[in-house]
Amino acid sequence: MRCVGTVVRGIRTPIIKKDDDLATIVVDSLMAAKESEGFEFRDKDIVAITEAVVGISEGNYVTVDDVAKDLQEKFPSKKIGVVNPILSRNRFSIILKGIARGMDKITLLSSFPSDEVGNGIMDEGILDKSEFDLASVISEDEYKKTFGSWIHPFTGINMVDFYRDLIESEDCEVEFVFSNNIRTILDYTNDVLTCDIHTREKSTALLKAEGANVYGLHQVLTEPVDGSGCNPEYGLLGSNKATEEKLKLFPKTGQAVVEEVQRRLIELTGKQIEVMVYGDGAFKDPVGKIWELADPVVSPAHTSGLVGYPNEIKLKYVSDNKFADLKGDELKEAIKDEIRKKAENLMGQMITEGTTPRVLTDLIGSLCDLTSGSGDKGTPVVFIQGYFDNLAND
Structure with a gap:
């Protein structure tokens, strides 16, 4: 049984300058991180690249x-x-x-x-x-x-x-x-x-x-x-x-970059890896009252597997209502079966109430922005595993 869900890693890269081969830098940095940290690539992993280094490398x-x-x-x-x-x-x-x-x-x-x-x-x-x-x-x-x-x-x-x-x-x-x-x-x-x-x-x-x-x-x-x-x-x-x-400026070659990085990673790993460019996250600071999103969009470029919205059931709702009389392993197995049987489009159904109705790239980009930060972390690439997993994935 898998005991860990989504894992997010900030990936360190060389300092990126104008005319650098960004796709090569991203792929090489991921491969170096794999060797250093001992992880393996899986289908539906996500590689995210901050818009800043895309704009810098293209000299925009x-x-x-x-x-x-x-x-x-x-x-x-x-x-x-x-x-x-x-x-x-x-x-x-x-x-x-x-x-x-x-x-x-x-x-x-x-x-x-x-x-x-x-x-x-x-x-x-x-x-x-x-x-x-x-x-x-x-x-x-x-x-x-x-x-x-x-x-x-x-x-x-x-x-x-x-x-x-x-x-x-x-x-x-x-x-x-x-x-x-x-x-x-x-x-x-x-x-x-x-x-x-x-x-x-x-x-x-x-x-x-x-x-x-x-x-x-x-x-x-x-x-x-x-x-x-x-x-x-x-x-x-x-x-x-x-x-x-x-x-x-905001980058203009992002789509070519994500498609090239995806092509190289699929060739190297044999896994269907999705890639996106991200800028500001779409979240608000409740203390300073600043809405982070000063970019026109969160993600100006992404591969096709990142198009759409989450399609999730609310575990708390199912547990408190449909399976209110169950506990322990019996409850867990019942919920896992409910997840396996869920429809491809749950929009408007009560079982989704309380889930986040936002486009995937806005959610993932916000996660990446919080991971990479805006200062001196030196991780303009973010690697995410298990984002599309759910409780039924053992």
């Missing part, structure tokens, strides 16, 4: 000047509204530097009391006691008077001050306004760059219907500028700060 970078040039072509007035940017130095500061370098004036509209993924911009306790509510439009002067220079407890930074200094350092004028209605920006300008991640299509369509000249971050750098990198599907979304003058 753009500069601040590339961003400025693309935006000048889209907004020749050089006076734009920047709507709902994420409040993140890593994610948005270099993008904002490019916007400011290309424009003469920015009206920056921020949602409140936090951005799309939960980064705070004001003290919610003060907001509750103030004259303002979530439907208010708050000017920058009113923000300063009511909320002061609010410091985020985790970063120690006020992002309004930080973004103002950054914009003005590029000789660009800036005006801040705080509103949860993106139409508010049309009171200031008709040229708008929307910066939200997960509602991007809705936002651009809404403002376009109002007659605005509008683009989203997902529509910037979709093609190369002067030989730069690009991402045809996501543009600047999913990018990260590389240097003070450069951004690493």
Whole structure:
């Protein structure tokens, strides 16, 4: 009888740089880990590769000047509204530097009391006691008077001050306004760059219907500028700060990478191994209230065996209801038999209540993100065994 279910291993690799053969590095690192740790490959094992090393190896970078040039072509007035940017130095500061370098004036509209993924911009306790509510439009002067220079407890930074200094350092004028209605920006300008991640299509369509000249971050750098990198599907979304003058974009060759890694592993092991690229996990921190997912998707590329949703019964429900009178080995065998007989699609049935109705790559990618972390673990590859196992698999 198997006594262990899912096993997750962070796989150490060499430091990956531009033009490295990523597929070879991933496969060689897995084979070295196999020898070191003594595991064997099995069908339905999963190999996951962080999007960062895919983007790095393909050299998918753009500069601040590339961003400025693309935006000048889209907004020749050089006076734009920047709507709902994420409040993140890593994610948005270099993008904002490019916007400011290309424009003469920015009206920056921020949602409140936090951005799309939960980064705070004001003290919610003060907001509750103030004259303002979530439907208010708050000017920058009113923000300063009511909320002061609010410091985020985790970063120690006020992002309004930080973004103002950054914009003005590029000789660009800036005006801040705080509103949860993106139409508010049309009171200031008709040229708008929307910066939200997960509602991007809705936002651009809404403002376009109002007659605005509008683009989203997902529509910037979709093609190369002067030989730069690009991402045809996501543009600047999913990018990260590389240097003070450069951004690493979300990868564009991920599907070719996962298919090549899968091909090599099947050839080497004889097992049907699935492969995916993952970025941010799709989970929320209950203390900091930050929703981790600042990428446009969790997995921009994966092999076909990872498509779909979990199809699981809730053991607790079956135990407490259908087999309420059973205990011990008799209960266990009855539940294992129930698992073996389950339908291929349990959607909507009471027996699944309490299971997680999310796509597989979102769940697996979240597991991988928590395993690899975002710092110095040095494990950009994650190897998962037993994810698709259940109690009936002996």
